[in-house]
Amino acid sequence: MAAKLMRAVRYDRYGGGTKDLKHVEVPIPTPKKNEILLKVEAISLNPADWKMQQGALRPLCPRKFPHIPGMDVAGEVIEVGSSVKDFKAGDKAVTYLGLRIGGGLAEYVVAEESMTVARPPEVSAADAAGLPIAAITAYEALVDSSGIKLDGSGKLVNVLVTAASGGVGHYAVQLAKLGNAHVTATCGARNLDFVRSLGADEVIDYKTTDKAALKSPSGVKYDIVIHCTTGIPWSTFEPNLSAKGKVIDISPTFIAYLIYIKAKLLTFSKKQLVPMIAHSKRENLDFLVNLVKEGKLKTVIDSKYPLSKAEDAWDKSIEGHATGKIIVEP
Numbered sequence: 001m002a003a004k005l006m007r008a009v010r011y012d013r014y015g016g017g018t019k020d021l022k023h024v025e026v027p028i029p030t031p032k033k034n035e036i037l038l039k040v041e042a043i044s045l046n047p048a049d050w051k052m053q054q055g056a057l058r059p060l061c062p063r064k065f066p067h068i069p070g071m072d073v074a075g076e077v078i079e080v081g082s083s084v085k086d087f088k089a090g091d092k093a094v095t096y097l098g099l100r101i102g103g104g105l106a107e108y109v110v111a112e113e114s115m116t117v118a119r120p121p122e123v124s125a126a127d128a129a130g131l132p133i134a135a136i137t138a139y140e141a142l143v144d145s146s147g148i149k150l151d152g153s154g155k156l157v158n159v160l161v162t163a164a165s166g167g168v169g170h171y172a173v174q175l176a177k178l179g180n181a182h183v184t185a186t187c188g189a190r191n192l193d194f195v196r197s198l199g200a201d202e203v204i205d206y207k208t209t210d211k212a213a214l215k216s217p218s219g220v221k222y223d224i225v226i227h228c229t230t231g232i233p234w235s236t237f238e239p240n241l242s243a244k245g246k247v248i249d250i251s252p253t254f255i256a257y258l259i260y261i262k263a264k265l266l267t268f269s270k271k272q273l274v275p276m277i278a279h280s281k282r283e284n285l286d287f288l289v290n291l292v293k294e295g296k297l298k299t300v301i302d303s304k305y306p307l308s309k310a311e312d313a314w315d316k317s318i319e320g321h322a323t324g325k326i327i328v329e330p
């Protein structure tokens, strides 16, 4: 009997860009014993999706083509593999599919149980789909790399979040405010009120003339910087850091790191530039879903696109001006 087909969007090679995304019909995948078949309800896009298509993230990129991109998915469980313990048909779930694996831009996808958590009814599919890469990255940067306690019990720290209006940044501001943090944030002029509404204590328009200084309006020095954009040199961060201040760089480059090492050797300073790649742990995703359920964290949705217009969502992400998350719905 012929396999049932589903709609999907895929590409056949590195480097082609939006025009290389193809709408196809392919067989609905079958879950292996530790996997779950989800009927996709919402997918969120991340810069990693199109950077991977450009070949920028090799060797983390998919090695086999064609490749269906999309890693952050919320959906309904249709079928489970024989070893799956925590899910059954009809459950709502949210999952991280993995950089090399993807598969999200489709009507159905298989997900590993080990990276899938339950989605409670209080959390919409789109709000849940925003979380896996962006919110986990913000969480790991603040908690694992910076030691901030989200129950507010730690000592007061001054945090700077760059690109606070973006996918990672808007979660980072909200999570930092759950900790005992004074938050300064950078964003464009149109988003100053939006970023304040997320809880930022001070905001800096990144296009004003003194943008290069990153100087806090109140004059605080930053203990932690969650650096969510690119192109800001170490020499700009350094004078704005406290004596042991740390920049967590989530888009690290070799050149930026070399310049930092050279400056550090000359000054013996205790200030640090720390490159970070998120590890996307299941327990962290579960924690974040529950924060949304409790109303302590929200996903702000920039825009929604149907799967038939996935290329418009792709373009929107490449443009780099989303406020919050870009969602695709089958």
Ligand SMILES: NC(=O)c1ccc[n+]([C@@H]2O[C@H](COP(=O)([O-])OP(=O)(O)OC[C@H]3O[C@@H](n4cnc5c(N)ncnc54)[C@H](OP(=O)(O)O)[C@@H]3O)[C@@H](O)[C@H]2O)c1
Pocket (backbone or CB within 6 Å): 046, 047, 048, 051, 133, 134, 137, 162, 163, 164, 165, 166, 167, 168, 169, 186, 187, 188, 189, 191, 206, 228, 229, 230, 249, 250, 251, 276, 277, 278, 317, 320, 321, 322, 323, 324
């Ligand atoms: N290491 C990891 O594990 C990891 C995980 C996730 C993401 N990342 C990386 O982190 C970066 C951010 O990801 P994202 O999902 O947050 O991106 P995003 O949602 O596409 O970010 C877009 C936002 O950034 C703002 N922005 C752009 N340049 C800015 C600047 N110089 N100063 C202040 N704001 C600026 C834009 O504001 P305007 O529209 O006003 O310009 C827009 O609101 C990407 O490079 C991504 O690849 C790394």
